[in-house]
Amino acid sequence: xxxxxxxxxxxxxxxxxxxxxxxxxxxxxxxxxxxxxxxxxxxxxxxxxxxxxxxxxxxxxxxxxxxxxxxxxxxxxxxxxxxxxxxxxxxxxxxxxxxxxxxxxxxxxxxxxxxxxxxxxxxxxxxxxxxxxxxxxxxxxxxxxxxxxxxxxxxxxxxxxxxxxxxxxxxxxxxxxxxxxxxxxxxxxxxxxxxxxxxxxxxxxxxxxxxxxxxxxxxxxxxxxxxxxxxxxxxxxxxxxxxxxxxxxxxxxxxxxxxxxxxxxxxxxxxxxxxxxxxxxxxxxxxxxxxxxxxxxxxxxxxxxxxxxxxxxxxxxxxxxxxxxxxxxxxxxxxxxxx
Amino acid sequence: xxxxxxxxxxxxxxxxxxxxxxxxxxxxxxxxxxxxxxxxxxxxxxxxxxxxxxxxxxxxxxxxxxxxxxxxxxxxxxxxxxxxxxxxxxxxxxxxxxxxxxxxxxxxxxxxxxxxxxxxxxxxxxxxxxxxxxxxxxxxxxxxxxxxxxxxxxxxxxxxxxxxxxxxxxxxxxxxxxxxxxxxxxxxxxxxxxxxxxxxxxxxxxxxxxxxxxxxxxxxxxxxxxxxxxxxxxxxxxxxxxxxxxxxxxxxxxxxxxxxxxxxxxxxxxxxxxxxxxxxxxxxxxxxxxxxxxxxxxxxxxxxxxxxxxxxxxxxxxxxxxxxxxxxxxxxxxxxxxxxxxxxxxxxxxxxxxxxxxxxx
Numbered sequence: 001x002x003x004x005x006x007x008x009x010x011x012x013x014x015x016x017x018x019x020x021x022x023x024x025x026x027x028x029x030x031x032x033x034x035x036x037x038x039x040x041x042x043x044x045x046x047x048x049x050x051x052x053x054x055x056x057x058x059x060x061x062x063x064x065x066x067x068x069x070x071x072x073x074x075x076x077x078x079x080x081x082x083x084x085x086x087x088x089x090x091x092x093x094x095x096x097x098x099x100x101x102x103x104x105x106x107x108x109x110x111x112x113x114x115x116x117x118x119x120x121x122x123x124x125x126x127x128x129x130x131x132x133x134x135x136x137x138x139x140x141x142x143x144x145x146x147x148x149x150x151x152x153x154x155x156x157x158x159x160x161x162x163x164x165x166x167x168x169x170x171x172x173x174x175x176x177x178x179x180x181x182x183x184x185x186x187x188x189x190x191x192x193x194x195x196x197x198x199x200x201x202x203x204x205x206x207x208x209x210x211x212x213x214x215x216x217x218x219x220x221x222x223x224x225x226x227x228x229x230x231x232x233x234x235x236x237x238x239x240x241x242x243x244x245x246x247x248x249x250x251x252x253x254x255x256x257x258x259x260x261x262x263x264x265x266x267x268x269x270x271x272x273x274x275x276x277x278x279x280x281x282x283x284x285x286x287x288x289x290x291x292x293x294x295x296x297x298x299x300x301x302x303x304x305x306x307x308x309x310x311x312x313x314x315x316x317x318x319x320x321x322x323x324x325x326x327x328x329x330x331x332x333x334x335x336x337x338x339x
Numbered sequence: 340x341x342x343x344x345x346x347x348x349x350x351x352x353x354x355x356x357x358x359x360x361x362x363x364x365x366x367x368x369x370x371x372x373x374x375x376x377x378x379x380x381x382x383x384x385x386x387x388x389x390x391x392x393x394x395x396x397x398x399x400x401x402x403x404x405x406x407x408x409x410x411x412x413x414x415x416x417x418x419x420x421x422x423x424x425x426x427x428x429x430x431x432x433x434x435x436x437x438x439x440x441x442x443x444x445x446x447x448x449x450x451x452x453x454x455x456x457x458x459x460x461x462x463x464x465x466x467x468x469x470x471x472x473x474x475x476x477x478x479x480x481x482x483x484x485x486x487x488x489x490x491x492x493x494x495x496x497x498x499x500x501x502x503x504x505x506x507x508x509x510x511x512x513x514x515x516x517x518x519x520x521x522x523x524x525x526x527x528x529x530x531x532x533x534x535x536x537x538x539x540x541x542x543x544x545x546x547x548x549x550x551x552x553x554x555x556x557x558x559x560x561x562x563x564x565x566x567x568x569x570x571x572x573x574x575x576x577x578x579x580x581x582x583x584x585x586x587x588x589x590x591x592x593x594x595x596x597x598x599x600x601x602x603x604x605x606x607x608x609x610x611x612x613x614x615x616x617x618x619x620x621x622x623x624x625x626x627x628x629x630x631x632x633x634x635x636x637x638x639x640x641x642x643x644x645x646x647x648x649x650x651x652x653x654x655x656x657x658x659x660x661x662x663x664x665x666x667x668x669x670x671x672x673x674x675x676x677x678x679x680x681x682x683x684x685x686x687x688x689x690x691x692x693x694x695x696x697x698x699x700x
Binding site: 033037039040041065066067068069070071072073074076077078080081082084085095096098099119158159160161189331 | 392402507516615619654655658663665
């Protein structure tokens, strides 16, 4: 208490502001924070997380905060700042946070940290694993059906297992429709480098690919831009959205999106945290929970070959029932016995 | 000699650095406030969060502001040393990455060394790697006359991508899953300077190095030669008593070594592993840190802490005032612009004073 008072006094003296930090948690409501390493204006991975944070605020009356952080030193610092100002639940939206999360978790046992796509587990540090490969498999089916050249492309950011997993599943889905389809793959090494993603897409299009899926974040605009420009040149080419429903981002060329309903997954996680069910084990979010899916762009349905919508619907229910197993890359520690 | 002294107006006292910094911050806050208002944000809340995030309590100041200042002070010292000799080393970023790669390599593989020697070995290897990274631009400059601004910038990209290659390849963590190295050995980690905080001994290293450099620059023969060459390489060469090439070589490599050390300190003191995005651009911010300090080593400590506070406050502006990162970045950039403008004005005033003093003689 005396420490709090001293901190308050100090910060009031220096900053002429009150103590924003510690008082608000006294009413007992949830305090939830989000860390992202890219901008929440990406209409995808980060935007979905930010929407999730807002949903937690609206649905659970939580106090929320967000910080964009770039470096490992900043990760540590953000965990420290949030934990010491009374935040209960921190969503760290990317595998890159895992080491800092484990460090902070052992230092602040009262805080729960959820690491999206993380690989390390502690009592209060849990990975939130999105089975995006299930949606990506369905996207591969759609892409193969749309392709006229028999070649499709994949543009990724950093070649990490979750991203590679979505591409393996995309390939498998495409081959289930066209066993002879050719699949190109490029990782640019950067989730948010729009120019690099655009270049990679242009290269794949010029090699003959006519449907391009991405797994990048803010760089997706580069992928869509390249496809748009090729379409403007008279080619019949399509893009596939990823992470969020991106069908509105480039409605004339995005045939559909493999989506993670991140807001829903975050809200469900926050609810489970409130009932004490979060800790010590990964949380999985898949088609079964309705978090992962593939959604066609309704404006382009007249371009979709007949029969493929039904085949995708059948595959979706087979994945849900377990009759169809989508290939995936396992990367969480001790995940051998996982579902 | 008098000419050399008079032209050396870049070096000013630490007090003047503080004053310049204060004026820069005041001006910038004003501009920033107007911008934030235009963006529909509350500038009072933003300013409060910024100051609170940098100075709001002892632990905040020590664990966030001072920890952030460590790589800024070290790279700032690196830049100051080079600039003092008139060497435009824009390559502190790449030299830092070279140091970080060497540090993590020794920290992981150096298990055979006795524990007390491991930390010194890690830091020394980082310094050597940074100096080697500066060697290519140095030789191109001295032997071929290739401008070091371009070569050092290019070497930055090589360093950054080499680090990326290392964490995807030879130094990737044991499971081979994530783009990062495994942790360095416990014995390779710098101890905490203040137990219970995040402040590690890197801060002590930075302070000691600043003190040592201040003595070298002011009190030694080499320091005199350094200032002479920096003020006018031609005059220094004509004097016949200064080996200009040697001074450039030593200051350039020394600058690289200090920047490399910054990378080693960050690995050994804080992250304990190498990641792709280790640095948010410390090697570039270091130029502003060094210029604002008037290339004065003691001043670099002050301006390094100031920039550390700025970055710490920027984080808190996002967290506590809800200002989006892009806006925070604009405010940060404004501060740096204000700093450079004021530094320019102050230098012109100094040059006028010096010219006036000469006229009185």
